[in-house]
Amino acid sequence: MTINRTAMIDFVDSRIAQTSDPKHVRQLKVLRAHMLAEVDEDVDALLATISPTRQDADAHLLAVRRERPARRRGDLFLGIARDAVTVGGVSAGGSLAAVVALMARDLDGPAIALQLLEAAGTDLTKTSSAWRHPRSEHDTTREADLAMIDLCLSSLAERAHPSASPLFAPSLDGVAPAYLINAEFDPRRDECEACAARLPDAGVQAVGRTLPGHVHGSFGLPDWQPARDWRAAANAVLASANAAARAGRPVPLTAL
Known part of the structure; x- marks a missing residue:
């Protein structure tokens, strides 16, 4: 195609x-x-x-940090239900969300109810098989993506750091449950699926879905039914996670 x-x-x-x-x-x-x-x-x-940067991640974490005083379940802060905080994003935004989830765990941030990671680039080294064996359906090439990344992260060590490539975090224990959606013809597919596999190995609830027929970004097409299905799935996951978190129940990812 x-x-x-x-x-x-x-x-x-x-x-x-x-x-x-x-x-x-x-x-x-x-x-x-x-x-x-x-x-x-x-x-x-x-x-x-x-363009996500470490400064962006720090700003996102500060935006959702919990207040220190004692509080009751269901209390609101700045209009936010602090027991139902979720993070998520698409593409680079998904990478940023995964980094924020790691930071929330490591820096005494809020108890995040869910990571919703859509077509997320969790490995900026671009070393997976999909990147090294491009297909005509892919939206970009490894060389083009690395050229862009090199403007921000010019060395392999920087690209492999967990703050840039959350897939390479030494441990994923204790991070928020995750729902990962990725596209069949996206070269980022391998790293999304690898992340979905690593999380359960660390004892973290996770669901990974690879949606057929999609390329990177096609979920945004407003009149294509598979794109509508993608957005509906993401909205359903968020609604279920928020309802469960506000009620003090585990997020039921396996049911979605």
Whole structure:
């Protein structure tokens, strides 16, 4: 399968023109900027849409840290149910969420109810079989991805650090339960599946799903039913996790 990226951008443009929801328009514009940067091979523009850094992770952790005073279940802080904190993201955002979950464990952060990791890059060394054996359906190549990563992390040691590649954390014991969704034709698929396998070995509840027919980012297509199914699954996981956490019950990932 060959992906016509220009046609996909035209499709996103048509959706922007038809959409009145401001939040949806913002999301579509970020998606369009990301796709256009890939077509133009503009690494700086691409980084502007996805650039996670250690400072970003620190800021996310500070945003969700629990207050020190004693509190009751169900109390709110800044409008947030502190017993139902979840972290998640797509692509680089998923990587960032996994790093925040590690930091929450290691730095006495909040008790996170769930990590929702969608098409997450958990190994920035790009050493998996999928990266080394590219397919025509893949959205990028190992060389192109490493060229982008090298602008932020220029050595193998930096790329392999758990703050960049959470898959390489020495231990995953005690991190939050995780739900991982990845795409059949995404070169990041191997590292998502490896992460889904390592977590149960560490005693952490985890579910990994590889959705057929998807490439990296195709979950954002508004009128494609498999993309709707992806988003519906993610929303159902979050709703179930939040309801269980607020009620003081374990998150029922195996039921989803």
